Amino acid sequence: MPAQPLRLGVNIDHVATLRNARGGAYPDPVRAAILAQEAGADGITAHLREDRRHIIDSDIERIMAAIRIPLNFEMAATAEMQAIALRHRPHAVCVVPEKREERTTEGGLDVAGDETRLADYIAPLREAGARVSLFIGHDVRQIESAARIGAAVVELHTGHYCDLHAEGCIAERDEELRHLMAGAALAQALGLEVHMGHGLNFETVQPIAAVPEVVELNIGHFLISEAVFTGLVPAIAEMRRLMDEARSALA
Numbered sequence: 001m002p003a004q005p006l007r008l009g010v011n012i013d014h015v016a017t018l019r020n021a022r023g024g025a026y027p028d029p030v031r032a033a034i035l036a037q038e039a040g041a042d043g044i045t046a047h048l049r050e051d052r053r054h055i056i057d058s059d060i061e062r063i064m065a066a067i068r069i070p071l072n073f074e075m076a077a078t079a080e081m082q083a084i085a086l087r088h089r090p091h092a093v094c095v096v097p098e099k100r101e102e103r104t105t106e107g108g109l110d111v112a113g114d115e116t117r118l119a120d121y122i123a124p125l126r127e128a129g130a131r132v133s134l135f136i137g138h139d140v141r142q143i144e145s146a147a148r149i150g151a152a153v154v155e156l157h158t159g160h161y162c163d164l165h166a167e168g169c170i171a172e173r174d175e176e177l178r179h180l181m182a183g184a185a186l187a188q189a190l191g192l193e194v195h196m197g198h199g200l201n202f203e204t205v206q207p208i209a210a211v212p213e214v215v216e217l218n219i220g221h222f223l224i225s226e227a228v229f230t231g232l233v234p235a236i237a238e239m240r241r242l243m244d245e246a247r248s249a250l251a
């Protein structure tokens with residue numbers, strides 16, 4: 001069976017981080033979203049955090065008005081965020097764990113430990129037509145639980161894989177990749193669409209892009225950082241090229 005096409009979701013949160021550092025309107029994440037679309041992104045991802053440290057409420061509205069490609073709205077499982085998602089009705093909602101003290105989303109959502117509440121939480125989002133994605137680790141319990149509560153998508157957290165690569169722990173990194181591959185296969189067998197993301201860069205993207213069940217990667221911090229040196233369009237184009245190269249090797 002030929003591998004499914006691989007989509008690239010560009011997370012533009014950190015354009016807003018830079019803007020907020022000075023409190024004005026520049027650089028505008030909406031401009032980044034439009035450029036990402038022109039550069040071949042298949043979707044835009046934005047995480048409205050409870051503390052609004054990067055994306056703010058009005059960005060969501062402005063991004064949705066400015067782009068043709070779908071918005072993947074990342075959010076914590078709170079009543080406030082559910083109301084915002086139901087108001088804006090983005091194409092996809094990715095539910096992530098969120099801690100105020102963390103610098104970035106550190107781990108996956110504990111779906112298995114909070115199954116009843118999360119099932120109730122995502123039901124209105126599903127009814128409103130959003131593709132609900134749960135950001136989880138690769139463990140079997142979490143994947144099975146995500147399928148049981150009716151999520152359409154799981155996004156498997158690649159942060160640990162990327163950290164192990166950066167630390168030069170090659171055997172552990174490869175073991176983590178095997179777990180991600182097994183998780184992707186299980187998720188697909190249970191009828192879930194499989195996405196992956198967090199921490200990916202030019203060095204780590206190809207083994208992840210070569211996991212045949214994965215249909216979308218969400219990448220942010222590295223692309224925005226690389227854009228400082230090369231520009232956003234070349235950074236996205238190179239990421240796209242590496243993804244396509246890894247994918248074509250599967251055909």
Ligand code: PXP
Pocket residue numbers: 011013047074094096104105135155196197198199200218219220221222
């Ligand atoms: N996917 C999810 C669910 C995330 O929370 C994030 C970070 O906001 C990403 C992907 C992108 O991670 P990074 O910015 O490290 O590429």
